[in-house]
Amino acid sequence: MHGWRIGRIFGITIEINFTWLIIFGMILWLVTQQELPGAAPDATTAELWITGIITTLLFFGSLLLHEIAHSVMANSLGADVSRITLFLFGGVSQMKNEPNSPMSEFKIAIVGPLTSVVLGGVFIGLHFAIRAIGLSGVWAAALLWVGDINILLAIFNMLPAFPLDGGRVLRSILWGAWDNLERATHVASNIGRWFGYTMIGFGLLGMFAGNLNGLWFVGLGWLLSSAAAGSYQQMQLRNTLGGVHVHDIMSSPVQTIPGDASLAEAAQDHFMTKRFSAFGVEDENGRITGLIRMKDLQGVLRERWSYITVREAMQPLDREAMMVRSDDEAVDAMMQMARNDLGRLLVTDGSGEVVGIISLTDIQRLVKVRGGLGV
Numbered sequence: 305m306h307g308w309r310i311g312r313i314f315g316i317t318i319e320i321n322f323t324w325l326i327i328f329g330m331i332l333w334l335v336t337q338q339e340l341p342g343a344a345p346d347a348t349t350a351e352l353w354i355t356g357i358i359t360t361l362l363f364f365g366s367l368l369l370h371e372i373a374h375s376v377m378a379n380s381l382g383a384d385v386s387r388i389t390l391f392l393f394g395g396v397s398q399m400k401n402e403p404n405s406p407m408s409e410f411k412i413a414i415v416g417p418l419t420s421v422v423l424g425g426v427f428i429g430l431h432f433a434i435r436a437i438g439l440s441g442v443w444a445a446a447l448l449w450v451g452d453i454n455i456l457l458a459i460f461n462m463l464p465a466f467p468l469d470g471g472r473v474l475r476s477i478l479w480g481a482w483d484n485l486e487r488a489t490h491v492a493s494n495i496g497r498w499f500g501y502t503m504i505g506f507g508l509l510g511m512f513a514g515n516l517n518g519l520w521f522v523g524l525g526w527l528l529s530s531a532a533a534g535s536y537q538q539m540q541l542r543n544t545l546g547g548v549h550v551h552d553i554m555s556s557p558v559q560t561i562p563g564d565a566s567l568a569e570a571a572q573d574h575f576m577t578k579r580f581s582a583f584g585v586e587d588e589n590g591r592i593t594g595l596i597r598m599k600d601l602q603g604v605l606r607e608r609w610s611y612i613t614v615r616e617a618m619q620p621l622d623r624e625a626m627m628v629r630s631d632d633e634a635v636d637a638m639m640q641m642a643r644n645d646l647g648r649l650l651v652t653d654g655s656g657e658v659v660g661i662i663s664l665t666d667i668q669r670l671v672k673v674r675g676g677l678g679v
């Protein structure tokens with residue numbers, strides 16, 4: 305999931321997905337139209353909006369701190385989190401590799417809800433402090449709301465439903481007890497799925513009874529059950545591809561086409577005579593600056609192939625997402641392709657030099673063979 309970059313903190317990039325704007329608007333509406341007027345009936349409209357906007361920002365700041373806590377803990381334990389994306393239902397920290405021990409997983413998971421509890425305590429404390437000095441009214445109500453919502457967030461996240469934090473805590477305990485990550489993931493993700501189904505059931509019941517809030521439960525339940533199923537599949541894939549690195553299955557060296565060749569030349573001399581469906585594009589100095597795929601040729605009318613250069617039609621190598629390191633795990637390359645909707649990645653060595661190309665079909669072929677052999 306991608307979004308707009310809003311900043312960087314502790315070396316982690318913070319992004320906002322467009323779905324986040326929907327939830328921001330909804331929370332702002334809820335706070336200014338329902339929560340605050342209910343708690344402070346004599347507040348003016350201007351007061352309600354100013355307090356409402358700040359309250360909503362405090363709420364999202366709290367969500368972000370929860371996520372940052374996970375990421376900073378993960379990074380201190382050797383995981384590699386470089387990006388946090390805020391979206392419709394909260395935040396996700398994008399971890400490049402899974403925690404390597406039950407204790408690491410436990411620490412990474414628990415620190416998020418702990419942060420929310422501490423934030424909840426601080427805001428509720430501020431609420432009472434403000435009331436004690438007689439500054440009650442709309443600000444006291446706002447602080448209490450932010451405090452309560454942080455406590456609720458901690459409780460929701462501690463549900464033992466993988467991949468929620470509580471489910472990760474549960475998995476880490478089972479993992480430690482059984483010394484078997486796959487079995488622990490299997491059980492934890494099944495519990496997560498059933499939690500999801502139960503939420504969908506309650507949501508539907510509520511909606512039939514005329515309560516539209518049931519829709520939220522259906523949405524959250526669906527998200528939870530599919531995330532649980534997805535995490536288990538990912539785990540199986542990780543097992544199947546265990547120990548396979550990008551350099552084991554990449555094509556190397558990269559077959560290239562000069563950038564100033566026409567598309568007609570590229571088709572004639574490369575696509576139609578070699579077994580590849582994508583080539584690196586070389587500049588005058590022999591540096592690879594992009595990727596030209598069969599799809600890019602198909603996107604141009606055949607009559608125009610003689611007039612358009614490869615450089616004009618290529619996918620420029622301007623995104624970090626298009627590259628992978630040769631010593632990365634194949635399964636991580638696969639996840640990167642899935643996240644960014646790409647069919648292949650260029651492979652770089654330690655010094656950033658392009659040394660090969662890896663395609664989704666190459667990885668899928670290996671998954672099929674290993675699966676077929678029962679590996």
Ligand SMILES: [Zn+2]
Binds near residue numbers: 370374
């Ligand atoms: Zn969390």
